[in-house]
Amino acid sequence: MASTTAGETRAAVIPKQQSAADRVQVAAPSRREFLYYIWGASIALLLGQATAGLVWFALPIFKEGTFGGVFAFTPDKVPDQGGAPRSVPEGRFHVAYPDEGLVALYGVCTHLGCLPKWSATNNRFECPCHGSKFELNGKYLEGPAPRSLDRFRTTITFEDGTVLTTNDSGDPLPLGGHGAIISIQIDTGDKLKRDGKV
Ligand code: FES
Incomplete structure (x- = not known):
């Protein structure tokens, strides 16, 4: 029987090392x-x-019924003409019905953004922060606010088919002469600034 050297034994157990070229099976792109x-x-x-x-x-970025979107305001909730406004906190607006017609007032003060409250005693909005005051229709009365309250564009549909939409000046919408109100839509994504303190 032929004898084996130590070197030959190791070669039988450990496979011969492959060259680098053999190991690379996938060609690079x-x-x-x-x-x-x-x-x-x-x-x-x-x-x-x-x-x-x-x-x-x-x-749509804003869903209906959330601030920034369109709110359906129930006609039954329209306040009496000249009466206290209705507040809709989730929409951050007040619906007011002064002599000229219906307006949706943005409930944020035009001075530094506080929330004016309706004062039934004084029949006006009063800002708790620096004392600005506004009439029922949002018109500036006094205080540091630079302009009247902003308004939201509103669309009203009447029984006789008439549809009224707030103009770019935010003028109130008269409610008489068209029968019952079918729907009121208030777009809190369409804010209208009044021209100064009017
Ligand atoms: S924030 Fe309303 S008066 Fe200043």
Whole structure:
């Protein structure tokens, strides 16, 4: 029986080491392929962003009945003409019915953003922070506020089919002469600034 040396024994147990070239089975992409991959990934990313942007703009940002969206105000709740306004805290507005017609007043003071409250005693809105005061129709009376209360665009549909919508000046909507009110929509996403203190 032939004898074996120590070196021959180790060679039988441990496989012969492969060269680096043998170990690399997958060929690296060529420069041209690499550029194709980068180009493809860029196009895919661009398309993804464009699709996300389209979906974002297509969906309404504000839901109906939440601030920033449209509120349905029940006609039965329209206050008496000249009476105390109705507050809708979730919409941050007051519905007032002064002599000129119906207005939806933004309930935030035009000075520094406090919340004026209706004073039944003085028949006006009074701001608790720095004392600005506003009439029932939101018109500035006194104090540091720079302008009258802002208003929200309102659309009223009447029994006879007439539809009235607040103009860009925020003028009140007269309620007479068209029969019963069918619906009142107040758009809290469409704030109208009064021209100064009118
Ligand atoms: S925040 Fe209303 S008067 Fe200043």
